Amino acid sequence: MIIFCEECGARNDLNSDKLSENLHAFNCCQCGESLVISKPLMDSGELSVFAETTPQRSENQSQAPITVLIVDDSTVLRKIIKEMFSADARLKVVGEAEHGLKALELISELKPDVVTLDVNMPVMDGLTTIKHIMIKCPTPVVMFSTLTGQGSKETFEALRYGAIDFLQKPSSLLKEDLKSQHELIISRVKNAARAGIDAVRYLRPAQTASQNKSTPNTQCQWVFAIGSSYGWYGSLLGLIPELKPDLPAAFISALYSTPSHVDAFTRYLDDHSPIVVSRAIDGQVIQPGTCYLASVFEAVSVVNTDDGLVLRVQSEPSKPPARITDELMTSLSTAMKERASGILLSGIGEDGIKGLGRIINGGGNAIVQDPKTCLCSDTTALAAEKYGLSPVLPGPRMAETIYAHCQEAIQ
Structure with missing residues (x-):
């Protein structure tokens, strides 16, 4: 059976006997999207079927x-x-x-x-x-x-x-x-x-800082791991430009796209955000007031060292994308305990849900985007139900929630 991914258009050659009898699901070989094939389509005998996740x-x-x-x-x-x-x-x-x-x-x-x-x-x-x-x-x-x-x-x-x-x-x-x-x-x-x-929303340009951006002269007290698959462009464009540069917190997200596309998005987002937006680099000491972006083809994690919190980034160009958000959130929970936070934005599938649970169990904070405002609400709806979370509106309201959490923790 030939399946085409709705997110990246990649061709996936799949034997139907590899699919479980009830789930009929698999991850795209190129972008890692969780694709679901309906039973009627599988039984239709069509050579080429386009897999899509349907709310x-x-x-x-x-x-x-x-x-x-x-x-x-x-x-x-x-x-x-x-x-x-x-x-x-x-x-x-x-x-x-x-x-x-x-x-x-x-x-x-x-x-x-x-x-x-x-x-x-x-x-x-x-x-x-x-x-x-x-x-x-x-x-x-x-x-x-x-x-x-x-x-x-x-x-x-x-x-x-x-x-x-x-x-x-x-x-x-x-x-x-x-x-x-x-x-x-x-x-x-x-x-x-x-x-x-x-x-649907018009994202008004944020008041950006000068081109010579500076990070807060303080230690990074919190780190937020952001997970989003399908619809991540719009979700991050609505959130990152709303964040304040003086916040003693850093943000990390592994994106379901190729390194070259993440490079271009990083440059654009940095031009339109008050905080610094940069590519995640192996060995980088995590700084407050900064958002680090990685590609799905780069396994990214956070570790504690003598120099402080450090990013670990390992390029995996030939390996099928894994559950990158789960891995990132799990490492963050281990490194920061109650000072770790997880954010889930628009997405398909379950990547990030287990990682968010580990952050919660470690005493950290969890935020999910309101499913009604997501391009695809699979991930956020599942997480909100599983952990009893109150969804948050995207953009400015989510930025306010992040700021309020940091202020509460300071007090």
């Missing part, structure tokens, strides 16, 4: 089509995209627009569930259009362009302005075949609709 929906919701507005200045591309969506019974194209200004008129009139939006367009470009959508009529937006690949500035800008997801337009020049590209696009548009309006 529970009511019977009425599951029968109602997902309405889509296509916004692109190319007549040919709009036709291709419309035909692609029309081939799926769950999607219904209700309108088309050739530029952002027309899109704003149609969104108010048609109220689509999802908008697919190009970046470069006449009259009003895509990034300007997103700002207007988020202010006037918040709607799940999927950026859909040759520019919006992982690691591009346009991608990060679109997500900061409120886009839920980003995709590249179908093309014969991409490494995946067109059928695989279509399946990826359709699944991600459905996910955007499931996320709903609670996950």
Whole structure:
């Protein structure tokens, strides 16, 4: 059986006898996403099945089509995209627009569930259009362009302005075949609709410090390990720029992406955050007022040494991604005990849930993003239920919760 990952589009060759009788789940060989295959799809005999994790929906919701507005200045591309969506019974194209200004008129009139939006367009470009959508009529937006690949500035800008997801337009020049590209696009548009309006928000630029940032002249008293898989770009863009640089705390996150994409995201996030954002490097002494980012292909942990708290980062480019957040949180709990904290943001699967439990059992603090505001609520909903946690709204509210915890601990 050939399975295509909804997160990165990677092909996974899988023997169905490797799947358990009840779970039908596995991790993507490239990005580590936990993918679930429904029993009906497995029994259908189809050669190529696109695996997606689907949140529970009511019977009425599951029968109602997902309405889509296509916004692109190319007549040919709009036709291709419309035909692609029309081939799926769950999607219904209700309108088309050739530029952002027309899109704003149609969104108010048609109220689509999802908008697919190009970046470069006449009259009003895509990034300007997103700002207007988020202010006037918040709607799940999927950026859909040759520019919006992982690691591009346009991608990060679109997500900061409120886009839920980003995709590249179908093309014969991409490494995946067109059928695989279509399946990826359709699944991600459905996910955007499931996320709903609670996950839509315009992230206003934070007041950044000067380019010569400095860290607090104090010891690092707390470390927060942040876990997020599917939807992590938007979740971190909403949180990190809201953190205060004078906080005697550090933040570490291992991201489900390649090292080169994490490099690009680190530079962008550092440019838009008051605190220092840097790549995690092996042997680095952890400093307060700093956020360290690693890739899923880099096993990252925290250890106590004579020099203080130190990062351990081991590159594993040929090894399938492991449960990186569980490993990071477990090491943090061992190193810091009650001064360790775990944060779970939008994600698929269970990575981070066991690690969060170890932090809690060690006397540390745990924070989970409100599932209603996640692009995918699997991880946060499971963690909140398992440990009896009260979910926290993302962005400024989560930053306030972090600050309040640190202040309470000081007193």
